[in-house]
Every structure is written in structure tokens, then in C-alpha cells.
Amino acid sequence: MSQKQKTIKNEITLSGVGLHTGNKVTMTFKPAPVNHGYAFVRVDLEGEPVIEASADYVVNTQRGTNLEKRGVHVNTSEHVLAACVALGIDNISIEINAPEPPIMDGSSKHFIEALEKAGIEEQDADIEVYVVKDVISYKDEESGSEIILMPSDEYQITTMVDFGTKVLGTQNATLNSLADFKEEIADARTFSFLHELEMLLDNNLIKGGDLNNAIVYVDKEISEATMDKLKKAFNKESLTVKPNGILDNLTLRWANEAARHKLLDVIGDLALVGTRIQGKVIANKPGHLVNTVFAKKLRKIIKKEKRNNVPTYDLNQPPLMDIHQIMDVLPHRPPFLLIDRIIELSDKHVVGMKNVTMNENFFVGHFPGAPVMPGVLQVEAMAQCGGVLVLSTVPDPENYLTYFMKMDNVKFKQKVLPGDTLIFKAELISPIRRGICHMQSYGYANGKLVVEAELMAQIAKKPKE
Template identity: 80%
Template structure:
């Protein structure tokens, strides 16, 4: 079983933001298990956190920009690609500006910094999405398309066609994510001359120089443009090399542009929030389609997780039997609706109930066609959650649990005599002041039968 990874110690690097031109300090810090990636704006009051999630993508014109509650992070993809490329699952990225340093326009220096911090294994297993069928997304306007298909490991192929003589069509493939450092990480960002002129006119790329972006010359340079470029890059002279690149910058690979597009795909799909086991084929990728596909994939993963039925060996001794449950819960038969607790952590609990024909509620609830009342299914889920919240205090026998709210309650299948109900409750937010907000799902016969968001509070007995 693959284990999650983070870094051993914090590490700092500084540089200049590409578009702002301001010096930026960025600190990578270890993160706990199941944390994922998150940016922390230490330059703002309260040091707000923006989780690296595709739901926070707001702008993809010049990079992938995230925004949460008015706080933004720009050009996130190069940093996130480095984390994915090194197999890091959990990482805190503190930054004193809205934009990470551009460095040389690749992920190379982020790789070096993270490796210098040391990469350590954690105890929790990796959350990996295993692709079982083809998933595709196409932008009809641009012709860009991304396809994800089953494969033994995470693989990416990027195919780009810029329709220019200077660059034309290029392809790049990464067959193993472990090869990212050597094969992809040093691929630098690039721009065409006509794009560069537009950026200069809008007073952008203040932090640009000829060492952090490849500039492909796709048109004849006027004297006026040359003077602007000299001023922008602080150069006395600027030339076009025989291979059509501005000044004397040497390519690392002939297909460096395609490799950088592949790098961007990895960084953008990091926002899905889980490792991927499958092959990505990206035709004419860009931040817009990358993140649009990422949103679709994240939604598919979310739906599949909701539908996945946990499996437990019911012949094994439970974590808690009925006697141990009654030491925690104040309920007693016939209103004690949980028979066993199978699993219990700080933020989740799994319980079980055997539904039998001699349940007292069947006497009056459709006696000729017995079906477990939905309200009692919700009560059973709540009792399961009660075990979770009561286990957070040292003297649970001195507390009672009360409902505060129920949201999004759905009954999907009938629960009949003979069914075995499995309930799983997970915290939506940490328990504070005795208030527990959780999402609960009930399963029977390999299917979801009931689900709800529940809020309860534990109150000390008087």
C-alpha cells in the first residue's frame, strides 16, 4: 500500500513574480496527513489559506489563478507540478504575495528546494483515483481535448499545434511520474512575440527577463518593438537566433514547448486533489481546458466516492459491541438503533444495525409490507454519529446528544427486514464547543439507502 508523503523540514526560496515584478518569498512547510496542497498568504491579515482545489479556479488567461473569499493566488501550476512530480501528497506553501516566484519559468528550482527539505513517508495510505473507463472533455470552440484512460500508472502525453512555422506541431510524453524531475521539470514557459507585445502594452510581465521565458519570434520585429524589448528586459541589444528564439537562449530540448505544456497539465490536474492512476492524452492543452477537465474529473471522483460501498468482515469481532455502545449512548431498546461499531477515528465512524422482522416499529408501520421508517434510519445514523462526538470527551457518560439540524436528507432505497445497515459518518468540520457537523451515509445490499448532513450538540447532564 502506498503511503502519503510530505517534506521533512521547511525550506525557503525567493524570486520575482513574473507579472508583478515584485520580490517574493515562498516557504514550503510539512503538512499533516490528508492535508493536500494549500497556499497561505502570510502578507495578509490572518494569513488566509487557499486550498489548491479546482473549485477555486477563477482565471486561466496567463496561468491558473485561484481565489477564495477574495484572496487570490496567481500562476499556481509550476509549484504544484513540482509537488506532484516528487510524489508529495501534503504540502503547506506560505507566500508573501499573490504570485509564486517565476524563477526560470519551469519547475526546476521548486524541485530542488523540495528535495533539499527531504521527503518523508507518512502513515496514511495514498488517496488514488484508479481510472476504470475513458473520461473525455472537448472545447468545441478551440478544438482542445483531454482524454483520460485506464493505465497501470500516471502517464501524460501532450500534443500541441500552434499553427506557426517557427514552432508548428510538437509532442511530449511522460510514461512514469517518477521521471518528471529528469524529463520535464526544467521545461520553461514560453511566449510568442506577438503575445509579448500585448503583455508589454498592458504593463504586465514586469518580472520577465530573457532567462525565465522562451520567446518564439513569429513575426518580423520592428525597431519600435526592439526598443520596447530592450527597455523591458534591461538589455543593450536583443537579437533573434537562427532557430527563431529571442536573444541567445538555448533550448533544453527541441520539444521544450510541448514538455512545458505537459508540465502545466500536471500542475493544473493537481487541483483535482487526488493522485491519478491513468493515462492523460491532452491535445492542444491550455489552462482553461486543463482546469475544465479537472472540474469534471473532480466531480466524477466525488460521485464515485459517494456511491462506493464500504466493505467490512462482519464475522470479525467489532470495535464496540452493544454493551460497549450502551456505555457511551444514553439510548436503550427499543430506541437503541445501533448494534455494533466497526470503525472509529478522530473524524469518522462506521456502525452497523441488523434489521429484523421483530423490530417494534414494524407492528404499526406497514405491517403487511414492512419497511423501516426513514426517520428511524436518520435516527440510527445520528446515534452512530453520537458515538463519534461522545468519544471526543473523557467522560461521555455525563453527556447527552441533541439534534440541531438536518440538511439534504435523501432516501434512495427501501430498508426491509433481513437487511444489514452499515452507517458511515464523517466530520464536515472539526468538533467545536461540542457541536458536530457531519455527513452520514447508510448502505444496505451494496447500495446507498439513505444520506444526510446532520448537526448535533453534546450537552452535559444537569
Template identity: 75%
Template sequence: MKTENKQRTIAKEVTLKGVGLHTGENVTMTFMPALENHGFAFKRVDLEGEPIIEADANYVVNTQRGTNLEKNGVKIQTSEHVLAALIGMDIDNVLIKLDAPEPPIMDGSSKFFVEALEEAGIVEQEQEREVYVVKDVITYKDEATGSEITVIPSDEYQVTTMVDFGTKVLGTQNATLEHISDFKTEISNARTFSFLHELEMLLEHGLIKGGDLNNAIVYVDKEISESTMKKLEKAFDKKKLSVKPNGILDNLTLHQPNEAARHKLLDVIGDLALSGTRIQGKVIANKPGHFVNTQFAKKLKKIVKQERRNYVPEVNLHAKPIKDITAIMEMLPHRPPFLLVDKILELSEQHVIGMKNVTMNEPFFVGHFPGAPVMPGVLQLEAMAQTGGILVLSTVPDPENYLTYLLKIDNVRYKQQVVPGDSLIFKLDLMTPIRRGLCQMQARAYANGKLVSEAEIMAQIVKVKGE
């Protein structure tokens, strides 16, 4: 992982209206600014409690005719075009409010979403963006279909799609996006498409209720009988339909000869947004589809989570600390032998890094495995909590007048033993903004280049004296 640039959100809310492609329901969708580290999430304002569904690969329940999410029984259908626009516009944090289960299809592309986001304006935030740097080849293959997605090292996020539909009207096509900054001009207007044989089946099953010939390209891959043509004319509310020489139904003009491959590329970008991380690497997608895309996103999410947990902060142990032991004692009420952090090496509004040199002189070694000294896990937790105390106390002007109380510890894991001679590095990151003195932090301790322990810690600061 690396940090680069600042996270971005939109400057103000912006609303679009339309119909859902498959539901045919009228829908109002509003892009809302969101806090740092929020990511992308959908909010169903038409349901009781206005439940939120995060854009997370683990919530994918169905990939038939789109990427569909479900959390606690609440659904979002066809999320990929909206997510592709957000990634394509280099945005990190947005809440998407909907009064129906499906975003508006618009013209079947991401074009109108991109225009709306531009209208809202894009602003930088304080927190730096985390980017997953691909160092090794990662692949997922669907053996049943032969679809395969691979990501390889690259200097930036790039995507190539290779599609082969096996039909005369639409055969092999490729599309490549070299720079994400070109998404708007190169990819965003590529519309969704369907083959005639699929269209007939979808109509029979009552799907694509919101479809018309302005939001989906229909490739005619078979002879159309007169009765089928009448059904299509009725479904699309058209008096007369025809097949053009290029094999497309009615008079819709392609934006580019490889518009289908470009739309598949758009889908890949939208689906991979569900991994929850920015990617520095080149994605090569052979015969991509929503199933293989989202399976790859799940695999990538797991890899990123593991790497993030094992990521050792790069700090100079010999540099002058932000706070030495004297400054720490001015903030914390703890004193030796129960003061378990020696230095603060980094401190921001969102994180803190501290350290402790573990020596044979620690008083706890007298009774804790004296023949084979190991630092007790509970004291590692205490050391991390004290380091986190510095983070939360730094938010008030008079920290000496506050005490920090530990409220809750979750998901504690011990990975490696800590022994005399180890230099422990503690890194704590805010999980949610500090409110009313309550602070929830992800805490990790490292030694010898490895993760030794981790936990989620909730603490509260309480004023005990002073004005």
C-alpha cells in the first residue's frame, strides 16, 4: 500500500431523475458529499430507517444483467455504471441516495453521471488516499466460461478489455484505457448493449421494463420474424423498427466501432470499485462479465486486507520524535512502570505512530515467564491504548485536564511473540470521526518487520479538572 494525493469528494449535492432499466421504476438519485474514508455507499431513502448499503464486493448477490447488491434484505440493482463514473472522475467518498432499488439507466452509459459530478464540483479532502500497488500478478478465471481477469504491475491504473461474442454481427473487439483521466472522453459514453436473442428472453421474463432504444444498443444476431418485430415495436413503443446495415436495431448510431468493448471496460471499472481500494496496476480482462469482475474484486479485497494488516509503517526510529517521554507524560497520567510508550513518531488528525523499546528490565518479566520472557499480550494492548490516548487527547487544547478511559476492545489477535530487545511500533488509525470525546481506532503493533498484535479499540476522554 502507498499513500498519494488527497482523497476527494464532491462540493455539493446533485440530483438526477430517470427510470431503472430492469424495474422500469421512476427513480430520483442524489450524489451527496461524504467524509474522508467513507468510500461509496447507497442509501435507500424510500425504505424505513433509510438503510445504507456500502459498495462492497461481499454484498454482491446476483450478477445477472448487472451487478446487484444486497445487505440485510435491502437491494441495489445495476450499480456498476454509477460506480464507474465515480472512479472515472477520480472521486473517493460519495453517498448515493435513491428512492428506488435501481439507479436511473439514463442512456445506458456513465455519461450523465459524469456530467452531474462535474456540475457538483470536486474538492480535495485532508486525508491522503491509500493505493494498492500491484507487485505480483493476480488472476481469477471462471473455468465454466473461460472469462479471466489479471492485474499486473504498472505505473498507474490501466484497463484493457478483450471481448469475443462469437457472432457475425459483433465479433472480437478490444478496448484500452491508458489513463483514468481519459475516462470521460474515451469510455463514459459507451452504452450498454444486448443481443436480440437475449432481448426476447428478457422481455418474456418481464425484465428491461425501463429499456428503450435510446439506452441500449441492440445487436440483431438472428432473423427477426414479423411477429417478433411487432412484439418489439410494442415493447419499445415504436411504430416502426428496422435493422440497419451494421446489424443494429433501429436508427441508433454507434459512438465508436468498438463501443461494446468500451462498455465492457466501463463495467470492469465499476465492478472493481467494489474492492474498496484504488489500484495501481494494469487490469487485463478477457471476456469480462459481472460475475468474473466481482469475483476478482472479492479476491483483490482479501489480498488488500491482508497486506494492509501486515503493512509495517516506514518510520525513522532515530529521527527526533514528535513527542519524547517528557512530552508524553505531560499528556498522559500514566507513570513508570505503567507508562508503556516511549516516543510519538507521527501524529495527525487521523492517525498516530508510537514506539516502545522492550528491555529485559521490564518489571513484568519478573513474574511472566521469567525463564523465557515474553511481553504479555494485555500489556501490548495497553501500550496501543496509551498511544491512541495521545491521538484523542491531541484534539483538545488542555489535554492535561482529561483522562482517557478504555470502553471496548474487539477483534484482538496476537500474531508473534514480543521479547526483550524488540522495538515495538504502534500505529493507530481513526475508524470513525471523534464525536463527544468518543474515539474508535484500529490499532496494530509491529516488531521486526512483522505484525505482532492488532485490535479495534474504543476510548473516551473525560474532563476531570480545570476550568
């Protein structure tokens, strides 16, 4: 049984400060429709621009995963996104009135609590899960950071961290199920080393930091001047270094809290892939850069596999519609009727077929010595399949004609030759309204994708004779 997509039942608002700006931030989680995914909305800017949580929009990974779309930024997105992934939320709108979400206590705890309070509900659409079948990996040769994704029965993550410092040492953390995230990972807070903190303070960053939302590992001697800077930045009269090397009196929630937070970051960064993942992640020395580069690589792999996911059908079975039934629906006639069968038809998709023979009218003039089916006719054949889909929505299709309105992102991948069997699949991008059909179409032959296009067509009443 397929799982359903989920969103939240009610909107809910949190307030806090941005880690790097120090400005007060209000963030509101709102329900979103099916197939919406995760998206940030900058309500403080004119037009309330939307930035989808996509690896395609990552522009900077210094001190967080920062997104930009058309000049609009959202910074340190990972803690919020990790909470959404952990709770199985597929669609949500995240409105913020600043460039970054509130840091809260530096973990995902408060986001988890808010989303649970808002309630989670199923939606009327199946979820899309990328099931890992082969090992996928990426290694940054300069830093030695590496991420490996391998097959598994569910989404699992292991992180191993080693910053080459005595104070932190080598740590690892494992999450065997997202169901355990709330108890085992959500409370893990962000951390920094003293030498990093000095640089941030010198550059007027980390204005919203305090000793309650960032663990500071003291990896060097603290000068009196640095101590004064820290006291001023954190609004403290005195600071100390604990025997375990942690600044001030903050108590670690786990001995391996740093590794757990890195695991949290991995989940948040891989949310930018844009689909649920079924596989085991092993991340050695992860960081936002390697995480997001891997997310981009995985996103491309998924997109390519989806394009090349050739549907299989038993062509020996009686079709849903034969050529005569197709001609009852479509106004086209030979030699310009370019589909022979309809194999599947629903309110959202259609699958059709064409046998390409040497007797095709167009082969007479289209390279008769080396016949190739013209690409424009492949697109026309896909459009005719779409015509069947849109005409199936009216009770009297024989009284309508279909017209092209637009075609975008047309790509021809392979030659179509005499003897090929073409399978066309068209899926609605948006619901049919006012007779307008907007669809993503694919054509396959010999187990390969040969053509794809985004098409828009409209049906109109036949003119009276």
C-alpha cells in the first residue's frame, strides 16, 4: 500500500533571533498543497518572493546552508528542514520576515515541538521515494570529507567527525530510523571552535549567538583581549572554560553532541534533494559544502533516472483504445494520425503507442536513404496522446478540436527508425482548466528515452459548418 504525502494541519509561529544578524525573526509554518515540497517565503520583501528548498539554489555554505533565488536569500536553512524531514512532512510553506530562521537553542528541538503542536495530516497524493539501488558517493579530495549512500530498507544516517583537535577528538553518531530523531538527534546543538568564533566576531558576524545556542570548543589558549570580546558578545560578566574544554557553564546533552548535530545537518542539507530517500548515508567528516554538493549530485541522478525510467507494458494485451476508438475521439486522420493505441488513461495521465514502419508517409522525403522520424512529428504524436487525455474530459469529444498553445524544454535524445515501437506517456503538470492541458510528455523506444517536452494544448468547439 502506497504512503500518502503529509502537511501540517494548522499554521504556527515561532520568534527568536537570527544567529548571524542578531535581528528578531518571526517564522510561521503553514500547510501547503500536494507536490509543493518545502519552500521559504520572505514576507518582509515586496511581492513575498518564494525560495524553494532545492540544492539548485545553494550559493554559500559558510556557517550554514544558504540559498538564493533571483537575488533573494535564506540562510541557515538546515535545522528547520531537518525537523520537517524527521516528522515525515512533505509539503510546507515557511514564512520568515528576515534572511534567516531564528536560531532558537541551536538545535531542531523547538521546530519539532512547534510542528507537532500544529499537527500533521495526510493528503490525497502518494509520496515519491527515491529507493537507492546502487552505491552513490562523493569525496572532497582537499578536505577528505566523503558521503556514501547505499541501499537500505529505510532512511538511515551515520556521521563520523574528526576535526584534528584534542578537545573534540573523533566522534560518531548513528540514526537507524527517522522515528528516533526527536529523542536522539533533535536536541543536538550547533557548535563552533574558539578560533572560528574569533574570526566571526572580528567580521561582525554571529550577532545572535549566546552561550545557550552554540557549544564553543576551546581549542587554543584564550588571550585577555579575546576573553573581553567574548564577554561583550555574549553579554556575560565572566566566562570560564570547563575541564571538558567547553566554554562557560554549558552542559553537553551527550558526549558526542557534535557528531549528533552533524547528523542533523546532513538530514537538513539532503532535504534539498527534493524527495524522500530510502537508503543509508555514511558521512565521514561532513560539512555543509560536501553535504550540498552531494545533494546536487543525487538530485541530478534522480532526475536522470526518472527521465530514463522506461515504462513497460504488455503490448500483446488488448489496448484500452484501438485505432478506430482513437479516431472516434481525435479529429486527426491518416497520414497525420500518429498514434495507433491507447494503453492507459486516467484523469491525470495517458499512455499511447505507435508502430513506426517503413511505409510511413514522411519517410518518402525525410532522408529516404537513411530514414529517421522527424522530431516535430514525435512531438506531434505526444501531443495527440495529450489530446486524448484532454478530450476524455468532455462528453462529446467528436465536437471538439485540439490546438497547440506552447511547447517548452523539447529534447531529442535518440533517433527513431523504421521498426521502432514508440511508447508515449503524458502526465498533467496542473489540473485541466477551461480546456487547457499542461503536461509533461515523454517518448520511449528500444528501452530508452528518445524525446521529452513540456506541452500545452487547448480544446475548442468545432466551428459550425
